[in-house]
Amino acid sequence: MDVFEALATRRSIRGFRPDPIPRAILEKILGAASRAPSGSNIQPWRVRVTTGAEKAALSLALRAAHDAGAKVERDYHYYPRIWREPYLARRRACGLGLYKLAGVARGDSAAAHEQRARNFDFFGAPVGLFFSIDRDMEQGSWLDTGMFLQSIMLAARAEGLDTCAQAAFCDHHDVVRAHLGIPDDQALVCGMSIGIADHDVPANALVTDREPLENFVTFGPEA
Incomplete structure (x- = not known):
């Protein structure tokens, strides 16, 4: 698979097969992604990999927090505080498209709650990745971490795997920290499910x- 095919076929997958992913493949993907650029090569990203019984226990704790409505303040604001066009329309189109396919009717808050809860089961994926960054890093290092995330997703496609980057975990970063030992001096960027799409x-x-x-592109007069 070349990089153009990987870019064209990368999607947020919300249903995975349980097939285990060998550690050697995960190391290959993460090692390739480590070549992502970063300012002055500081490589600010941190990754925690979870599988098996540890991931299952984390899922149970996350689901309990979700059902209890026990959100905590995120380490950063992902979305704008005030929505406006054209971003609002794009967000609504994405959400409506997903809910229609998932069988969630408009206004069915119980079904929407259950669909969101699937995040915390990693959509059935056998592997979960969590990304964090030292709190004293600035916006440039967050950009670097985003490029690292994209590199993982493209490398996964090259191995025939799929991914879903999930900011939903940030609503319960206290639970993630407690289970995975992520220290308080690191901000949780997001989680990611990785596996074979179902x-x-x-x-x-x-x-x-x-x-x-x-x-979204403006070419100069000589381009």
Whole structure:
């Protein structure tokens, strides 16, 4: 798979097969992704890998916190505090498309709650990754970490695997910290499920739109 195919086929998968992923493959993916660029090569990212019984126990604790409505303040603001166009329409289109495929009717808060809860089961994936960064790092290092995340997702595609980056874990970063030993001086960036996509899961049919180049690219007069 070349990089263009990896980019074209990378999607947020919300249903995985339970097939285990060999540690050697995970190390290959993470090692390749470590070549991601970072300012002055400081490589600010940290990764915690969880599988098996540890992941199962974490899932139970996360689900309990989710059911109890026990959100904590996130380490950072992911979305804008005030939504406006065109971003609001794009967000709504993504959410409506996902919920339609997942069979969640508009206004069905119980079904929406259950769909969101699937985040905390890693959508059935055998491997969970958690990414953190030292709190004294600045915005540039967060950009670096984002490039590292994308590198993981593309390397996973090269190995025939799929991923879902999940900021939902940040609502319960206290639970994640307690189970995985992530210290308080690190901010939790997000989690990620990784495994083999289960194409029988309806939500995996979601393919989100992308804006045409003319909507976000400006070429100079000599380009």
